[in-house]
Amino acid sequence: MNKGIIVGISGASGAGYAVRLLEILLKRPLRIHLIISEMGAKVLAHELRIPREELQGLFDQMRSARGVKAEMVILDPNDLFAPVASGSFITQAMVVIPCSMKTLAAVAAGYTSNLLERAADVTLKERRPLILVTRETPLNRIHLQNMLRAHEAGATIMPASPGFYHHPQTIEDLTTFIAGRVLDHLGIEKPDSPRWEGHPDGKKR
Numbered sequence: 732m733n734k735g736i737i738v739g740i741s742g743a744s745g746a747g748y749a750v751r752l753l754e755i756l757l758k759r760p761l762r763i764h765l766i767i768s769e770m771g772a773k774v775l776a777h778e779l780r781i782p783r784e785e786l787q788g789l790f791d792q793m794r795s796a797r798g799v800k801a802e803m804v805i806l807d808p809n810d811l812f813a814p815v816a817s818g819s820f821i822t823q824a825m826v827v828i829p830c831s832m833k834t835l836a837a838v839a840a841g842y843t844s845n846l847l848e849r850a851a852d853v854t855l856k857e858r859r860p861l862i863l864v865t866r867e868t869p870l871n872r873i874h875l876q877n878m879l880r881a882h883e884a885g886a887t888i889m890p891a892s893p894g895f896y897h898h899p900q901t902i903e904d905l906t907t908f909i910a911g912r913v914l915d916h917l918g919i920e921k922p923d924s925p926r927w928e929g930h931p932d933g934k935k936r
C-alpha cells in the first residue's frame with residue numbers, strides 16, 4: 732500500500748510553498764489526499780494569478796506531469812463524510828501548508844468546522860505527525876498561545892521562514908527549502924535538499 736499523506740492548503744499567503752511541496756510529493760509512490768479550504772482556493776488562485784475555475788486544471792496538469800508516481804485525490808473541504816475525517820482510515824501524516832492563523836486556532840482548540848480542520852484534529856488524536864507551516868507576521872499573543880497549544884498537543888510548528896545560508900536566487904529556491912524541511916519531518920528523503928554542513932572553506936566566521 733502506498734503511504735497516505737494528507738496535504739491541507741488553507742487561506743494564508745504562500746500558495747507557492749504548497750505547489751512546490753506537491754510537485755515533489757507527486758514524484759514519490761504516495762497517495763496524496765489534498766484538501767483546500769474555501770479561502771485556500773481563493774488565495775491560491777489570487778497568488779498564482781489564475782481564475783479559480785482553472786485550479787482543477789492546474790492540479791490535473793501536475794498529476795499528468797512527467798515522473799509522477801503518486802495518486803492524488805482532491806477532497807471537498809465541506810465533505811465531513813470523507814475517509815480522512817475518521818481515525819480508522821489510516822494515513823501516515825498530515826501537513827497544512829500554508830497554515831492560516833484561523834486554521835491554527837481551530838487545531839489548537841479542537842474545533843473542526845471543515846474537512847481540513849477535522850483531518851488535522853484526527854491526525855493529532857491518532858498521534859500521527861501533523862506539520863503546520865504557519866504564515867503570519869507579526870504574531871499576536873493569541874497566535875503565539877495557539878502555536879504553543881498545538882505544539883503541546885503534538886503538532887510541529889514550522890513557520891514559512893526559509894533560510895538564506897544556501898544563497899537562494901529564485902522564489903523556487905525558497906519554496907524548495909521549506910518543502911525540503913517538511914519532507915524531513917515526513918520522513919521522506921530528498922537527497923538534493925540544501926543542508927548546512929559548515930562553512931565550505933572550513934574557516935570560522
Ligand SMILES: Cc1cc2nc3c(=O)[nH]c(=O)nc-3n(C[C@H](O)[C@H](O)[C@H](O)COP(=O)(O)O)c2cc1C
Nearest residue numbers: 741742743744768770771774831832833834866867
Ligand atoms: C490575499 C490574502 C492573504 C492572506 N494571508 C494570510 C496569512 O498569511 N495568514 C493568515 O493567517 N491569514 C491570511 N489571510 C486571511 C485568511 O484567509 C482568513 O483568516 C481565512 O478565514 C482563513 O480560512 P482558512 O484557514 O479556513 O483557510 C489572507 C487572506 C487573503 C485574502
